Amino acid sequence: MTRNDQLPRRTVLGIASSAIGIGLAGCLSGQSETDQHDDDNHSHDGGDENESESDETSQDVSHGGNESHGHDAALEGPSETAEVAMATADSGQHFDPHVVWVETGGRVTWTNESGSHSTTAYHADNDEPQLVPDGAATWDSGVLSEQDAAFEHAFETEGVYHYYCTPHETGGMIGSVIVGTPDPNGQSALAEPPSEKSDTVRQKLTSLNERVTSALGGDGGASDDHSDHGDHGGHDGH
Incomplete structure (x- = not known):
């Protein structure tokens, strides 16, 4: 095989590697955005639960204060x-x-x-x-x-x-x-x-x-x- 035949192959391999890298980055980026969205939803839901628990605790403390x-x-x-x-x-x-x-x-x-x-x-x-x-x-x-x-x-x-x-x-x-x-x-x-x-x-x-x-x-x-x-x-x- 001549040197002229090898150059195109390297070029092709380089292009293919770049394409794979770009595709992988896109997948990771999409997953990151999805995970972030899920995390945001979880954080929001958890906040509601904590807020609800906080309200209930506040009511219990208030009621307990009266009972004391x-x-x-x-x-x-x-x-x-x-x-x-x-x-x-x-x-x-x-x-x-x-x-x-x-x-x-x-x-x-x-x-x-x-x-x-x-x-x-x-x-x-x-x-x-x-x-x-x-x-x-x-x-x-x-x-x-x-x-x-x-x-x-x-x-x-x-x-x-x-x-x-x-x-x-x-x-x-x-x-x-x-x-x-x-x-x-x-x-x-x-x-x-x-x-x-x-x-x-x-x-x-x-x-x-x-x-x-x-x-x-x-x-x-x-x-x-x-x-x-x-x-x-x-x-x-x-």
Whole structure:
């Protein structure tokens, strides 16, 4: 074979190689564009899923925030002891839970989680209307300001007790203790709220009365403390 015969063959091979390279590049380019399109769609779909999950999480957190303010589970009967947290939050001041139920002779412990609070019985000895059973011992923790400071009281007399936080009563920071299994009829605490109290205090006492009466099998209405939702307002406590 002469040199003149080889030159055209090399030229042909070079042209063929270039054509193959261009074709391969085109295929890769097309695949890249397709993959990019699929990736874009996947990213968009994933974004929707993440956004949906984020929305659901936000709703759960919001709902959980409301539940953290003492919107109590159903009261199921007396226990030997009970614990109540006292706290200041963005929505106000509150006892958590609002209502506890102990056996006669049972003990309740209040613990200060944040802010400055007291647990004080509605009792004549505290210069307040009597919203505790006749003959029941009073209590007053004084204002507790240190975190985790605690106060404990033993309840020896069966009945229903209402109590309040001295700095925040006017904002609705009021709670209740059920002791034993009293008849809701004739309980001082479950009578019409004292007329000398503010509308906020009377509204909260009415809400607690409904919950306690329902727990004891009376006609107090729904056991859920739904009316407390109106108490969340920064100035209102629980």
